[in-house]
Amino acid sequence: MGVFDSLFGGKGEKEKTAKKVVPWIPLTSLDQLSEIGQKSSSKTQLIFKHSNTCGISRMVMNLFGGNYRFTNDQIDLYYLDIHAYREVSNEIGHHFQVVHQSPQLLVIRNGTVVAHASHGAITEVDLERYL
Numbered sequence: 001m002g003v004f005d006s007l008f009g010g011k012g013e014k015e016k017t018a019k020k021v022v023p024w025i026p027l028t029s030l031d032q033l034s035e036i037g038q039k040s041s042s043k044t045q046l047i048f049k050h051s052n053t054c055g056i057s058r059m060v061m062n063l064f065g066g067n068y069r070f071t072n073d074q075i076d077l078y079y080l081d082i083h084a085y086r087e088v089s090n091e092i093g094h095h096f097q098v099v100h101q102s103p104q105l106l107v108i109r110n111g112t113v114v115a116h117a118s119h120g121a122i123t124e125v126d127l128e129r130y131l
Contacts, residue, residue: 022065023072024048024079030088032078033095037111039076044130045108047078048122049089049101056119057103063123064105074131 027047036045048064051057068077082089082102093100096108101118107130108114117125 020066020068022068023077025076027078027080027088028085030091033088033091036076036078036108037095040108040112041110043073044075044127045078046075046127047080047092047104047106047108049080049082049092049104049106051082051102053083054102060103060119060122067123070127070131075127 036047039045048061050061070077080089080092089100092098092106096106096113098104098106098113098116103122104116104118105122105125106113106116107125107127109130114130115125
């Protein structure tokens with residue numbers, strides 16, 4: 001292994017680290033908000049509100065995704081593009097009684113938001129606490 005391989009990771013290193021796929025569920029309709037509330041009685045539901053025009057939002061989403069380690073049996077993880085689905089984004093505030101921010105993570109249990117965070121604080125939310 002050469003000097004640059006040890007500094008930047010050689011082929012062997014790339015082969016060892018398989019890209020993690022985050023199980024995003026697209027949030028695209030108002031009807032899904034009621035479903036999320038109902039499903040939250042038996043399983044934690046997350047909504048990640050993302051602005052695809054914001055560098056901070058993209059950075060936080062990548063950090064969050066890189067650290068996400070839960071299975072589909074533990075948590076449902078919804079992804080909302082706030083620009084493409086503005087009506088859904090607006091309704092989340094009314095439906096779950098939270099002030100809109102972006103990026104923003106909402107943790108929903110028993111039909112209510114039990115935790116929410118925005119910007120860099122998203123990566124500090126202890127999701128295991130809400131399983």
